Each structure stands twice: as structure tokens, then as C-alpha cells.
Amino acid sequence: MAADLAAAGHIRSKEWRAAIESVPREEFIPEFFTKVDRADGPTLWDPTPARSGNDGWLRAVYEDISHVTQLNGEITAADVPEAIDGNPTSSSTMPSLVARMWEDLEVEDGNRVLEIGTGTGYSAALGCYRLGEDNLTSVEFDPQVAARAGRALGRAGFRPHLVVGDGEAGAPGTAPYDRIIATCSFRYVPKAWLEQSKPGTIILVTLFGWLGGTGLVKLTVTGDGTAEGRFLPGYVSFMPSRAHNPEPAVIPELSEAASSRSTSLGPEVLTTYGPAQLVAQLAVPEAQHITFGPGGDLPEHLLVQPDESYAALRGAAGTWTVEQGGPRQLWDEVERAVAEWRAAGEPGIENFRVTVTPQEQRVDIHGGTSWSLPTG
Incomplete structure (x- = not known):
């Protein structure tokens, strides 16, 4: 494992290579969960404990992957005999x-x-x-x-x-x-x-x-x-x-009187990792993104925040319509932030700078555009 990490450039010094060669990772993850994706139900987590005698356990310990070690804030792989549903709450990082x-x-x-x-x-x-x-x-x-x-x-x-x-x-x-x-x-x-x-x-x-x-x-x-x-x-x-972590999102009453218009900015800005997603998040830091299946009464994508502001996106690629309600026009703010990022030349995440003072914390990009981070 150490040789592979060094060859890939993750280890760059002899001191850290010696540490990784010397510390036995198996002592720290004697059991873990393996993800089981299912087409007809929720993801399950299969326990992979050392006590099973599985020859693949030690090889898996030294793979360059993260291993989930706890579900729902309390369950470990040693606690269950078979695959279960749950939310990961602790892991061993890759x-x-x-x-x-x-x-x-x-x-x-x-x-x-x-x-x-x-x-x-x-x-x-x-x-x-x-x-x-x-x-x-x-x-x-x-x-x-x-x-x-x-x-x-x-x-x-x-x-x-x-x-x-x-x-x-x-x-x-x-x-x-x-x-x-x-x-x-x-x-x-x-x-x-x-x-x-x-x-x-x-x-x-x-x-x-x-x-x-x-x-x-x-x-x-x-x-x-x-x-x-x-x-x-x-x-x-x-x-x-x-x-x-946020409190569970509350779906607001979608008002028939809410403003509705077309938008060229689709939900990919919410679903695709990258600087545009980060910019959208900086613009509306209290908002959460909820998705629904197509064809129902609810929108495919919904932005909500605690003051009952919301932005509901309906449609398909290139033909999205946004409906906005509540005290803030959330999608307007997302569009404005993404437009400012594009005007600055669409800089990558490595061009985002962070400044911390006792009064505030800000993220800025080349060109002077900046946003405040939430601080409590």
C-alpha cells in the first residue's frame, strides 16, 4: 500500500512513508461495512468482520478506499449478523x-x-x-x-x-x-x-x-x-x-401565487460537484436541496430554507421552469452568483480564497466577488 501511495504521489516524504509502512491499519478496522446497492430498495450495509475468517478481509483493509465503521450513530459491523439499512456516521478514511x-x-x-x-x-x-x-x-x-x-x-x-x-x-x-x-x-x-x-x-x-x-x-x-x-x-x-448537520428540511406549501419563469440554469448546478455548485451554496447557505421522482405533483428539484423561501424546478434539460416563493428569491440569488463566477472566467476551486477574521469569514474568487460563510 505504501509503495502504491508513493507511486501515485500521495506520499511525498520519507517520514510519512515510514509511518504508513509501520502502522498496522488492520488494528483500526477489525470490522467494517460493505455497501450493497439495490435497484428495488434502499442501500444496505453488509458487515465484514475479522472474526468471519474471510481471507479477503485483510486485503480489503489495505485497499485505497474508505471503510464505513458505524451506522446511525451506534451500530458497528460486530453488532449485526447480516446486511442492514442505515446511515453512515463514522468511517476509516481512504x-x-x-x-x-x-x-x-x-x-x-x-x-x-x-x-x-x-x-x-x-x-x-x-x-x-x-x-x-x-x-x-x-x-x-x-x-x-x-x-x-x-x-x-x-x-x-x-x-x-x-x-x-x-x-x-x-x-x-x-x-x-x-x-x-x-x-x-x-x-x-x-x-x-x-x-x-x-x-x-x-x-x-x-x-x-x-x-x-x-x-x-x-x-x-x-x-x-x-x-x-x-x-x-x-x-x-x-x-x-x-x-x-442541518435540521430535517420542511417542505413548504407551494403557493399558486408564487412567481414562475423559465431559467437557463438547470439543477446540474446543484447535483454536479465543482466550483459552480460551491458558488451556488455560498449564495444560499441556509438552503437544502430535495429531489422527487418525475411525473408527480411535486417538482423534480426543490430548494428550501427555514424561512419558508423555496425554489421549485420543473422540466428537463434546457427547458427548466422555476417557481419561487417566500421572502427570498432563492434561484435569483443562485443565478446571480453563478453569473459572477462565469464572468470571472469560471475559476477552479483552487482559486477560491478564504479569509477569517473575528467578525466574519469570507470566500472570494478572482475578480473581487465574495460571499460570507455562515458562522453559527
């Missing part, structure tokens, strides 16, 4: 992304690192190997996940500072930190992380939103409560910090 992020963090000998999201503990073990366990603090929200990670780290010979709590609060007990790395995603950069940093601290975090836009951001702390940085190229997606 090794190539773990390696890339540690490399992008630019750690130096003696650096104190705060990791947000212990998960299985595999990433924390790599950090311990590279920097020493006294220099690694890891925070996990879920007590059961944290306990399993602690046991796995112990089996592998590592005892970092483990904290059970909300990662948004950081870990003031071992601050300040030289580096902060998050293995779950956030809608904004938590204020506590900057308070537990110092000028020059590097923060690596995936910023996401409720329309699916996501990207890995690398920031450098520049002063008291301030930081600057940019999105890194490539697609990166992590499970959200649980406090940053």
Missing part, C-alpha cells in the same frame, strides 16, 4: 487522502498537532509515529468511537492525548498548536481553533455546505483570530461534524 492531508499539513519535528475527529484512530497513529505521541491531541465527539480508537491505538503501541467532546471547541488543555487537521467537515472555521493557535499555525479543514459543495482548505493563522488561505485542488469529502 489511505491516499490520509497521506495527502498529512503531507499538506507540512509538519515539522516537534510540532504539536490537534486532530479533530479521531474516528478509528489510524490517522492519529500515523501522527504519533511521525511526531511522538506527546505531540498529538485528538478529539472525538462520539464516546463509543473514541473508546474503540483508544483501544486500537493502545494495541498499536500509541497513547496520544485523547479527548471526548465537540471538535468545534478544540482542546485547550494541550494548546497552543502548531498544526490543526480535521477529518470531519465544517461549515466554517471554528473560532476556538484560532484561539488555540499562534501566528504561523497551519489549519487543514474541509469546508462543506448543505447543497453538497465541499473542498479542502489550507489556512495559515496570521494574527489574533485571523487566518488566510485557499481551497486545495481535487475533490475531498468528509462526514460532517454532527453539530453542523
Whole structure:
């Protein structure tokens, strides 16, 4: 696995290659779920535990894929005898992304690192190997996940500072930190992380939103409560910090009096990963996207937000009609933001910059267009 990651450019230094060659990943995922897609029902998750004696288990552990390790905030593969329905709530990240992020963090000998999201503990073990366990603090929200990670780290010979709590609060007990790395995603950069940093601290975090836009951001702390940085190229997606998930969307009453018009901008801006999706999300950060099957009374695509503003898209490629209701014209705002991005030359995600101050957090693109991130 280490040789493959190095050949693909994910490992770029001898220090991280040594860590990945030395830390046994199987200690951290003794069981996991395998996704089972079905045409006639919901996706199922099949338990793949080590205890089954399946020869393919160890090979799967060292594949460059993410493994789901928990469903619905409590169920592990060791808890069930057969495939079940459920929502993934914890996982072991694909090794190539773990390696890339540690490399992008630019750690130096003696650096104190705060990791947000212990998960299985595999990433924390790599950090311990590279920097020493006294220099690694890891925070996990879920007590059961944290306990399993602690046991796995112990089996592998590592005892970092483990904290059970909300990662948004950081870990003031071992601050300040030289580096902060998050293995779950956030809608904004938590204020506590900057308070537990110092000028020059590097923060690596995936910023996401409720329309699916996501990207890995690398920031450098520049002063008291301030930081600057940019999105890194490539697609990166992590499970959200649980406090940053939205409340279930409420479908509003679709008014017959709502304004309706044609639109050249179709729902692909909501369904296709890329800078246009991120821009749409920045324009309406409180909105959620709901889809319905064709041919019914409900629209194929619906944007809704808590103030009962909505935008309903009906039609097909090139012939979309949008109906808007509530206090905000959501689709107007999406169209305006996408038009500004196009006028700037359709820059890629790596051209989006992030500025953090005590007063606000903003994302801007070349040409001066910028949007505020939600901060609570």
C-alpha cells in the first residue's frame, strides 16, 4: 500500500512513508461495512468482520478506499449478523487522502498537532509515529468511537492525548498548536481553533455546505483570530461534524401565487460537484436541496430554507421552469452568483480564497466577488 501511495504521489516524504509502512491499519478496522446497492430498495450495509475468517478481509483493509465503521450513530459491523439499512456516521478514511492531508499539513519535528475527529484512530497513529505521541491531541465527539480508537491505538503501541467532546471547541488543555487537521467537515472555521493557535499555525479543514459543495482548505493563522488561505485542488469529502448537520428540511406549501419563469440554469448546478455548485451554496447557505421522482405533483428539484423561501424546478434539460416563493428569491440569488463566477472566467476551486477574521469569514474568487460563510 505504501509503495502504491508513493507511486501515485500521495506520499511525498520519507517520514510519512515510514509511518504508513509501520502502522498496522488492520488494528483500526477489525470490522467494517460493505455497501450493497439495490435497484428495488434502499442501500444496505453488509458487515465484514475479522472474526468471519474471510481471507479477503485483510486485503480489503489495505485497499485505497474508505471503510464505513458505524451506522446511525451506534451500530458497528460486530453488532449485526447480516446486511442492514442505515446511515453512515463514522468511517476509516481512504489511505491516499490520509497521506495527502498529512503531507499538506507540512509538519515539522516537534510540532504539536490537534486532530479533530479521531474516528478509528489510524490517522492519529500515523501522527504519533511521525511526531511522538506527546505531540498529538485528538478529539472525538462520539464516546463509543473514541473508546474503540483508544483501544486500537493502545494495541498499536500509541497513547496520544485523547479527548471526548465537540471538535468545534478544540482542546485547550494541550494548546497552543502548531498544526490543526480535521477529518470531519465544517461549515466554517471554528473560532476556538484560532484561539488555540499562534501566528504561523497551519489549519487543514474541509469546508462543506448543505447543497453538497465541499473542498479542502489550507489556512495559515496570521494574527489574533485571523487566518488566510485557499481551497486545495481535487475533490475531498468528509462526514460532517454532527453539530453542523442541518435540521430535517420542511417542505413548504407551494403557493399558486408564487412567481414562475423559465431559467437557463438547470439543477446540474446543484447535483454536479465543482466550483459552480460551491458558488451556488455560498449564495444560499441556509438552503437544502430535495429531489422527487418525475411525473408527480411535486417538482423534480426543490430548494428550501427555514424561512419558508423555496425554489421549485420543473422540466428537463434546457427547458427548466422555476417557481419561487417566500421572502427570498432563492434561484435569483443562485443565478446571480453563478453569473459572477462565469464572468470571472469560471475559476477552479483552487482559486477560491478564504479569509477569517473575528467578525466574519469570507470566500472570494478572482475578480473581487465574495460571499460570507455562515458562522453559527
